[in-house]
Amino acid sequence: MSGTANGSVTVTIDGSNKSMKLPLIHGTIGHSVADIRKMYGEMGIFTYDPGYGGTAACDSKITYIDGDEGILLHRGYPIEQLAEQSTFLEVAYLLLNGELPNASERKVFVQGVTMHTMLHEQIRAFYNGFRRDAHPMAVMCGVVGALSAFYHDSLDINDEQHRRISAFRLIAKLPTIAAWAYKYSIGQPFMYPRNDLTYPANFLYMFNAVPSEPWQPNPVLVRAMDRILILHADHEQNASTSTVRLAGSTGANPFACIAAGIASLWGPAHGGANEAVLKMLAEIGHVDRIPEFISKVKDKNSSVRLMGFGHRVYKNYDPRAKIMQATCHEVLRELGIVDDPLLDLAVELEKIALHDPYFVERKLYPNVDFYSGIILKAMGFPTSMFTVLFAVARTVGWISQWKEMIEDPSQRIGRPRQIYTGPAKRDYVPLAERS
Ligand code: CMC
Numbered sequence: 344m345s346g347t348a349n350g351s352v353t354v355t356i357d358g359s360n361k362s363m364k365l366p367l368i369h370g371t372i373g374h375s376v377a378d379i380r381k382m383y384g385e386m387g388i389f390t391y392d393p394g395y396g397g398t399a400a401c402d403s404k405i406t407y408i409d410g411d412e413g414i415l416l417h418r419g420y421p422i423e424q425l426a427e428q429s430t431f432l433e434v435a436y437l438l439l440n441g442e443l444p445n446a447s448e449r450k451v452f453v454q455g456v457t458m459h460t461m462l463h464e465q466i467r468a469f470y471n472g473f474r475r476d477a478h479p480m481a482v483m484c485g486v487v488g489a490l491s492a493f494y495h496d497s498l499d500i501n502d503e504q505h506r507r508i509s510a511f512r513l514i515a516k517l518p519t520i521a522a523w524a525y526k527y528s529i530g531q532p533f534m535y536p537r538n539d540l541t542y543p544a545n546f547l548y549m550f551n552a553v554p555s556e557p558w559q560p561n562p563v564l565v566r567a568m569d570r571i572l573i574l575h576a577d578h579e580q581n582a583s584t585s586t587v588r589l590a591g592s593t594g595a596n597p598f599a600c601i602a603a604g605i606a607s608l609w610g611p612a613h614g615g616a617n618e619a620v621l622k623m624l625a626e627i628g629h630v631d632r633i634p635e636f637i638s639k640v641k642d643k644n645s646s647v648r649l650m651g652f653g654h655r656v657y658k659n660y661d662p663r664a665k666i667m668q669a670t671c672h673e674v675l676r677e678l679g680i681v682d683d684p685l686l687d688l689a690v691e692l693e694k695i696a697l698h699d700p701y702f703v704e705r706k707l708y709p710n711v712d713f714y715s716g717i718i719l720k721a722m723g724f725p726t727s728m729f730t731v732l733f734a735v736a737r738t739v740g741w742i743s744q745w746k747e748m749i750e751d752p753s754q755r756i757g758r759p760r761q762i763y764t765g766p767a768k769r770d771y772v773p774l775a776e777r778s
């Protein structure tokens with residue numbers, strides 16, 4: 344535990360003489376927490392918090408979010424400054440190591456990642472085992488999990504050098520795995536990574552190029568890709584990161600843990616939301632149908648949600664959404680898409696939702712995924728690849744959080760408790776006696 348303890352909260356069980364002081368722990372900024380670790384031992388009670396909305400499961404120095412103010416900091420640096428002035432690989436260095444690199448550290452890091460971009464040739468064969476119409480996230484889960492079968496030389500989680508090489512391998516190989524999942528689905532040849540290109544340019548190359556044609560990076564699209572990766576790089580203890588930490592707390596190897604994170608990211612409430620936003624916009628189809636859709640969203644019996652809106656932590660505009668919106672306009676302008684019906688629909692939908700009391704009262708604002716799908720579609724990515732791109736970027740956050748956890752001496756296996764509400768103890772009933 345690296346926070347400072349100061350003050351306490353007293354908890355008393357009504358009608359008993361049991362009472363205890365829970366120490367208050369304070370981080371650098373943000374809310375303080377009550378330390379309940381000794382509560383079960385001293386009071387015989389657990390806390391109940393489904394969805395962990397009020398529980399800090401770790402202390403971390405990587406990312407800070409103030410959801411009420413719409414602030415996101417990585418190692419103290421505002422996301423707006425990183426998106427504007429940094430690069431994805433520099434942000435990766437920052438997340439992993441805690442500080443921005445100097446020029447020579449940056450060069451060594453970029454070279455270190457870049458030399459790992461190729462996949463073991465045997466991994467190619469894995470792709471043939473998948474159906475061509477498999478969702479690329481299914482392919483990602485399988486191939487990333489399989490990496491642990493190839494890199495036995497770096498699986499000792501207690502060896503700092505192994506942790507470093509595994510981090511390099513994951514950051515370097517995820518774009519190759521993702522691009523190949525796409526190429527496989529459309530029946531085009533796999534493009535091998537080009538280490539003379541930058542990280543985002545190489546990704547666009549492996550995704551878009553074919554061996555028979557020359558390919559030139561478009562600087563605006565490369566910059567947009569880099570920014571999309573930066574905006575998705577980390578977001579403290581979200582569902583997939585918590586999944587990676589929980590898997591990692593057992594001592595599982597990093598490739599297996601990242602595969603678990605990818606599985607967790609896949610759901611439409613998390614990383615699958617950008618794909619869901621485009622499906623939703625296509626379903627609405629026209630601005631005239633927005634009111635009808637909004638009334639469905641507000642109808643408690645319909646289970647329809649406005650995808651790309653709302654966030655567990657942000658009760659304000661997601662700062663990433665603002666940068667995404669600006670990037671969206673830049674990309675569409677560059678590609679000469681002056682009138683994009685989906686963008687028009689999204690802008691109108693956002694306008695209406697931001698003024699509708701249902702959304703205002705619940706503090707539901709656009710999140711990072713509201714505009715990312717439109718940009719990715721314009722750049723030629725099919726919707727099924729959107730969450731894959733998110734996974735490529737978030738791998739940096741996952742591996743940084745995993746590394747921080749492994750290097751924390753107070754780390755223990757993650758093991759939540761429960762309130763049991765099933766039947767009390769009862770005797771087995773032989774089959775003949777059951778009604
Ligand atoms: N559309 C309509 N109503 C909503 C929405 C939405 N998108 N999000 C929340 N609400 C309502 C919800 O019905 C509830 O209303 P009531 O109080 O009347 O029951 C209230 O707002 C609070 O919602 P909640 O479900 O308790 O909020 P949560 O913190 O559990 O859920 C969320 C957060 C992101 C899962 C949710 O807002 C959601 O499903 N959003 C749409 C999916 C989405 O865009 N996800 C991407 C999140 S950002 C990227 C990432 O981190 O992966």
